[in-house]
Amino acid sequence: MNSEGGDGDGKIVSQVEVALNGDAEKASSSRFTSLLASKDRDYLLSPTGSQVKVSDLEGHVVGLYFSANWYPPCRNFNRVLSNAYEQLKANRSNFEVVFISADEDLSAFNNYHSSMPWLAIPFSDLESKKALSRKFDVEGIPCLIILQPDSNEKEEILRDGVELLHRYGVEAFPFTRERLEELEREEKEKHDNQTFANLLSSHDRDYLLGHHPTNGQVPVASLVGKTLGLFFSAQWCLPGMKFTPKLVSIYHKIKQLISERPGVEGFEIVYVSSDRDRASFDSYSSLMPWLALPFGDPKIRALARHFDVQDIPCLIILGPDGKTVTKQGRSLINLYQENAYPFTEARLESLHRQMDEEAKGLPRSELHAGHHHELTLVSDGTGGGPFICCDCDEQGLGWAYLCLECGYEVHTKCVRAAGGNSTVGP
Template sequence: MSLEEDYRNLKQSAEAKINGEAENNISRNRFSSLLVSKDRNFLLSPDGTKVEVSELEGKVVGLYFSANWYPPCRNFTQILIDAYEHLNSNGCNFEVVFVSSDEDLNAFNNYRALMPWLSIPFSDLETKKALDRKFNVEGIPCLIILQPKDNKDEATLQDGVEILYRFGVQAFPFTKQRLQELELQEREKHECQTLTNLLTINDRDYLFGHPAPKQVPVDSLVGKTVGLFFSAQWCRPGVKFTPKLVSIYHKIKQMLTPNANDEDFEIVFVSSDCDQPGFDSYFNTMPWLALPFGDPTVKSLTKHFDVQGIPCLIILGPDGKTITKHGRSLINLYQENAYPFTEAKVDLLEKQMDEEAKNLPRSEYHAGHKHELTLVCQETGGGPFICCDCDEQGSGWAYQCLDCGYEVHPKCIRAVDFGSMLEK
């Protein structure tokens, strides 16, 4: 080997060493600058021992902003625990750091006892505030994903909660490239979506009808508009919405009966009930079909449609493709007129609603609220909301209290005069 080749090899080796050290420094410096305070260079392990922040070097790190007092946080914590344990049992370098919004030390300790990862000490309020400001944390639960070898802000993922709900552990290592791959796979899967591949599994090619367990072939739904109703008996909003959906279901079926064409409508109950008796009792209030209780398809449908809360009504077209994930909102807004839930029909209904809104009073006093309510639309502060009178979803036009945010559907207004409000 010549002197020139020796020199070249030595130079490449030195550059590789420098680059490796630089990458480690990025990881070390970034995590230290975020998580080390002037009085502390450690985090708390699940058993309370101190773990130096430098132990995070080379790992993908999730900063988990959460609190014990908020139910959505507790729900997501279990999902994060399952993902964390799965990833680490498979040798993935993934760590989570809990950033608490709990109200006192006891609540922090009780919540932290459920978590298998690290935590910033509850007493370090300054670091928590600095992280809130750095990542613009406006709500919890919030999961910020940091990459070990990239300290650029564009490499940071702000929506870790949504990513885990949507993709689960498949999203690891939570890079932009990996998410693009998963989104492409998801698009391809939705393009190939049919009723048959959504609702059948192995040797089950049927749904339950009435009286259960009457079997109805999945293929009998092909060519129909189908609603997938995700709900459970323990879900109060779901139980409250069900009678309305039953009424609308019958009205749509009656509306279609005189038609000479082949239009038809069906609903399939996708249960999140905790036990068979709960499922049976709830399903008996419904006139439509259902997946069997505990069927694995329930989980695959929940993931496929990214269902993050119930009740939820997904509408599929006659070709089996998704028309909308907002069937519940459309039912609340337009009742049976929402059928067949297509974009063209919704556009028409929105235009009709806009025309009707021209004749509505610009403000009203509502029997259920003490302040004046102002008529608003999407462009003037409206948008998706939960009606404070009927507790159902709405969007577009609403009567809104500009003082406290109280909102009601225009159809839910029970108008009273200002004088009677003063007397109260």
């Protein structure tokens, strides 16, 4: 979200700077007025369109919510924020949110705001919205900036409210540094002490479902000593549906590999569903030869929060002791197929060395049939890194072919010859 502005914007930015950098003796009663009011407006709009004085926010923890109706990730996060807001209000917490719209027209703004239980800067006040976006360096949406009621210091501005709500929910309130440090300590302790039992069992359930409900119940205890994948996905998720057949194939290959090597620990996968109804769950899980948590089980949400799963499909790999090995299982499957097993650092280091050796024989540049610019061979150390392959739409990392002009990037295995000359690498 880039901002442009002239003299009018400068005046409003000056008001914002007063609030953030002003004299420490200024009373907090002027802080939110300086930030959120303008010379012609001292109010915000409620979802019903009534006016609420900006000064009513004093003493509150305030979230500045930059969002737009036209962007699906915003609509998805809006549900997360709404749930947290309603819970905090029910507990009489001093939390408030102010919507700063990037909608394209007044009708879209009104429709979107009507679904929110909080306040908003009027859609017509373009200058205030631009100034706030520029002042807080908002580069993407959704974005939730958290301001504390009793400090003007820049370091008290929390910029990653979206991530924190996904990660901790209402437990992050009041979003102070002390509270977040406490949550991080608690989270580390949970990860240090995690086992298959405390991750997957509950007080009234110590089993998982077979790949189809008629196959009965499988004890969670039977997983101990195996490498385990937690597969977060849903039938409505197109990337998940596309990745599932590949994962099924790799699952069987790993099982075959293990059967040929006596003494090698076992491997299993557990489906952690985000399906919207039981019929979808039954239909999708019937395609999977592995285990599943029951549909709608409370552990599903707990696991997503514990592992900070924000996008699906996602494959978390746990070691035989129940500890996390990697959160990048999907990328590793795409990159190394069954050879990624058991996904440990030692195994990956070996595969990286092997890939580096193979890369020495790859062309330094390629003409790819799916792109109109020449592609350059890159690695993590030469401008590469995690990416989504523009040819197969799957994740990748390590060596890749990259268009230096426009960022088009593909797995080395996905390059389809377009003719012409290639330059062999060193």
